[in-house]
Amino acid sequence: MDQRTSRYGEQVFPPDRAGEGARIDLGALAYDDVTLHRLRELGVGPGWRCLDVGAGTGSVARRLLRETGVSEVVAADRDVRFLLADPMPGLTPCQADVTSDDFAPGRFDLVHARFVLMHLPGRERVLRRLAGLLAPGGILVVSDAVDLTTEHAPRSPLTDALRAMWQGLRDTIGTDVTWVPRCPHLLQEAGLRSVAAEMHVPPLVPGSAVNRFWADTWQRAREAMVSTGLIDDAGVDEAVRCLDSPVFTGLPPGMLTAWGHAPN
Numbered sequence: 001m002d003q004r005t006s007r008y009g010e011q012v013f014p015p016d017r018a019g020e021g022a023r024i025d026l027g028a029l030a031y032d033d034v035t036l037h038r039l040r041e042l043g044v045g046p047g048w049r050c051l052d053v054g055a056g057t058g059s060v061a062r063r064l065l066r067e068t069g070v071s072e073v074v075a076a077d078r079d080v081r082f083l084l085a086d087p088m089p090g091l092t093p094c095q096a097d098v099t100s101d102d103f104a105p106g107r108f109d110l111v112h113a114r115f116v117l118m119h120l121p122g123r124e125r126v127l128r129r130l131a132g133l134l135a136p137g138g139i140l141v142v143s144d145a146v147d148l149t150t151e152h153a154p155r156s157p158l159t160d161a162l163r164a165m166w167q168g169l170r171d172t173i174g175t176d177v178t179w180v181p182r183c184p185h186l187l188q189e190a191g192l193r194s195v196a197a198e199m200h201v202p203p204l205v206p207g208s209a210v211n212r213f214w215a216d217t218w219q220r221a222r223e224a225m226v227s228t229g230l231i232d233d234a235g236v237d238e239a240v241r242c243l244d245s246p247v248f249t250g251l252p253p254g255m256l257t258a259w260g261h262a263p264n
Contacts, residue, residue, distance in 0.1 A: 007112055014218060020185055021057055021082050023216045027115070029209035031255060034200045035114060035143065042139055044068050046107040049089055051133060053098055054116035057082040058091065064089045076104055107129035107135040114143040114255075117183075119175050124186055131190040134262035140192060144180045146199060146254040158204075158250035161218055161239035164231035168224030183258040192260025201254040204243065210244040211253060 012018060044050070044071035052061045055075035064070050065088060075083050076094040083093035096103050098113075099120055112132050117123040131140050147166055149159045169175035184197045204209045218225065222236050231239075242250075 007033075018221070019216070020220075020236060023220065024056045024082070025215065026209045026213035026216065027058065028057065030202055031079050031114070031200070032059050032063060032144075034255070035060055035112075035257070036067065038160065038198070039064070039110070039112070039141065040068060042110075042141070042259060043106070044070065044110050044139075044210040048064055049106075049135075050074070050110040050112065051076060051105060051108040053111065053113035053192055055080075055083060055093075058086070058088075058093075060112065060114065061091055068114045070087075070110075074108070075215065076103075076105065089136065102128065105133070107138070108133055109135055110141065111138065112141045115145060117142060117179050118144040118180060119169075119173060121174055123176075123179065127183075127186055128190045131187070131192055131262065136262060137264045138262045139192075139259055140258065140262070141259040142187070143255050143257040145177050146180050146185065146256045147177050148251050148254055150202070152224075156250055157181055157235065157242045158252075160231050160235055161225070162253065164225040164228050165218065165221055167228040167230060168221055168226075172224045177253070180256050184260075187258055187260040191263070192258070193263060195258065195260040197256060197258040199254045199256045201251055204250055206244050210251055214252060215240045215243050230261055 048070040050064055050070050050073045052073055052075045055061050055077045058075050060071040061075040064073050072090050072092060074092045074094050078095045078097055080093040080095045092104055095235060099122055111133050117126060120126055134140055149162045153159050166177060182203055184195050187195045204211055220238055223233055225236060
C-alpha cells in the first residue's frame, strides 16, 4: 500500500513525536473560536449528537460539550491517544479510519471535519459518506485550507515556504488543497441543501498561536519541504525568523468552511 494512504501524516507528523500534541493545540488556538462561532450560528446546541472527524486533541469536541450543551460528541481519529489522556463526560473517543468502508458510527445532528479531507485519499467519496451519517435535518460542516500563494502573490520567505510545504506534503502524505474551493459544490452534489461557505484568514502577528503553529509545522515538515527543491534549509530558517519580525507582512493559508443541511 502507498505510504501516503497507509497511515495519514505519520511520515511527516507522527503523533508520538515529542510536541506534536502542542503543535495541534496551537492550531486549535488559532481556529477554534472561528469554528465554534460558526457552529453556534448554525444552531448547534442542547440535545445534539455530534461527530467530530479527525478530532486530534479534542479541542472542538470539548468546547462543544462545555459551551453549547450538546449531549454527546463522538471524536473520531486514527490515533486517539490525546483524547484518551483527558476523558470528559459526553466525549466518546472512536479510533477509526474514515476512509474505510466499515466506518459507520451512527447518525448525527452535526458532522464536523476540520483540516481533514485535504489530507485523505478519495476525499470526495469520504465527503459523501460523511453526508450520509447525518440524521434528517442534520448539518455537515467541513473546513479545509485555501492556498493563497497563487502565481500573483509577491515573492517572500513566507510564500517560498508555503509553496514548498504544500508540494512537500503532497509528495509525501498526499495532501491536496486544490480541491477546497469546490467544497460547496461537492456538498450540493452529496444531496445537501442550503449550502453556504465563508473564509477566514488570520493575521500573522509575532508570538501569536498561528505564527507559532506555522513555525513548528515548517520545522517538522522541513525534510519534505527541502526535498521539493523549491526551498533550502536556509530558506526555511529565514521564513521561521520572519514570523517573529514585527515589520514582516504576509498572509497565511485561509480556512474555507462550507456547510449544508440534510433533507428532513
